[in-house]
Structure formats: structure tokens, C-alpha cells
Amino acid sequence: MSVPFDGADDLILPFAVEPLDLRGRVVRLGPAIDTMIKRHGYPEAVARVLGEAAALTALLGSALKFEGRFQLQTRTDGPVEMIVVDFDTPDRLRAFIRFDAQRVAQSVAAGEGDAARLIGHGHLAMTIDQGPAMNRYQGVVPMEGQSLEEAAHQYFRQSEQIPTRVRLAVAEQVGESGSTWRAGGLLAQFMPASIDRQRQADLDPGDAPAGAVADSGGGEDDAWREGRALVDTIADHELVDPGLSSERLLYRLFHERGVRAFSGQPVREGCNCTRDRIMRMLASFSAPERKDMVREDGRIGVTCEFCSRQYELSPEEFEAAVEDGGEG
Structure with missing residues (x-):
């Protein structure tokens, strides 16, 4: 694989690791997420939540192969009461957050300013809308104090039944010309030709007889175990480093197995209100x-x-x- 040092921002890069049957995408958001955050003047903790949600939406929405919209929306009881992020194919991203400023400040002061605690309990809905002539598809995940990464894993495990690993990161970087926000993410999915190889560890039913041993994942495919372990080695700073291109990041992760990067898809901040x-x-x-x-x-x-x-x-x-x- 070629690894040009381009450092491209606002780009979604599909990839494949064929020896491990992995397919996935990397997203890097620079000016797009910086514009969304600064337009509203979000507090730092809220800005980080928005960055994660926007990166996740871009990763999921860019998988659509038809004209339509992918929307991520949360409604919860935390200081961040609502998140709405829209991805309109092929490249338009927009987002906003409703939050209680006083509760956010109190959470941050108490050391509870991470995204999971700010979001709290409620639900996350992922909606695919192909237009008025088609039925909408919606998957709902209960938010019970988990991160957006964990919620995405839960969605794919329960709704799509595709072994999936997601990593998200957000950073505010300060330079001579001021501060800028960046967000990044990587999604990897295990997609072998044989459906039987996608088997994941069974969820604990909660009513197993005494002495029963829960499935710890022993039935998982070795290729997926390796791929998931490699994805888990990603450090947050690697997803947002402007000096590390998506191609180089993929090479760091998968060069021993061989990785193919495909043509990138630009993404832009844009609203469709009229x-x-x-x-x-x-x-x-x-x-x-x-x-x-x-x-x-x-x-x-x-x-x-x-x-x-x-x-x-x-x-x-x-x-x-x-x-x-x-x-x-």
C-alpha cells in the first residue's frame, strides 16, 4: 500500500485488511468540526461530546450507497439533553447540542465532564431516511451511562449482528493563530464470506443455572480477535494528529497483514435549511x-x-x- 503524507482533513477513507476479513473507514474532521463548535460557542466539555458524535455519524452515514440521510440523535437526562447530527449523502454534515450550562459546569467541576456522564441515561436513535417515497429504518440503543463508542458496539451487536470496533477522539489544539478543534474516528468490521465465522460471544441472559459458565468469546474467529486487538491499540492522539495521515495510521496498524486504502470521500459542514x-x-x-x-x-x-x-x-x-x- 502507498502511504502519501497528505494529512488530509474532512475526509472519510475506506479500507480493507483482506487477510483478516476486515472492512472499515477512518474519518478526520478539521475545519468542518471547528466551524460547528465555534459557531455555537460550546463549552469545552460539550464541544468534545459534539466532536465524538459527529465523527461517529460520519463513519456510519458514509456507508450509505444511496441518496438519503443518516441521523444520530440522543434524548437523555444528563446535562447534555439532546444531540442531533445529520449526514446527508454524499458529503454534508451538520450538528447541534442542547444542554444545561449550569449542570455542565457542575459536572466538570466535580470531575464528571466525560461524554458518558454528560449524556447520562435515555436513548440513542440511528435513523436512515431514503426520502418520502421510502420507509425509514431506525435502530434504538438505550443509553445507560456508557460512551458513544460503547453504544455503537451495542447497536451493531444487537441490531446488525456484525462484529464491530469503533474508536473516537476529539482534541482542541492551540497554535500561534489560536485554537482549533479536531475530531477523528475509525470503524472496523469483521465481514468474512462465511456468516458462521461472524459468531460473537453470547450475551449473558441473566437467568443461567447455578454453576453455569458464561461464554467468554471462545467461539470468536481468530482473525476478528486479532483485528479487534489491533484497533484497540490506537491512541487518541493518533486519530486527531494533523501530522499523521489516515493512510499512515492504517499502515501503522495493519502493515504486517497488508492493508488497502481506497479513494477518500470528502465531507463538509453544511446546513440544508431554507x-x-x-x-x-x-x-x-x-x-x-x-x-x-x-x-x-x-x-x-x-x-x-x-x-x-x-x-x-x-x-x-x-x-x-x-x-x-x-x-x-
């Missing part, structure tokens, strides 16, 4: 609810939570559009 979309969203509210939205200056103001763009509408303009469209 005036027409805002109109359609407002049309979903009742006439009394829309009346309550009118400010003292007689206008309706809407701010996109993803990109912070502000839309100003007059009630007359909006009602005319609703009537023309047959909505509301």
Missing part, C-alpha cells in the same frame, strides 16, 4: 400557535439550531404561503 423548509415547519403548528409566535414588532423570527441562520417572516406572508400550498 426559507421554504422553515415555512413548511411552521405550517405544522396550529393557527393559534402561530399567532403566539408573533413578536411585538409584528414579525415571526426563527433561528436554525444547526447553523444559527435567522429567518424573519411576516404573518401575512406566511399565511399566504400556507394558503397557496394548501397546508395548515
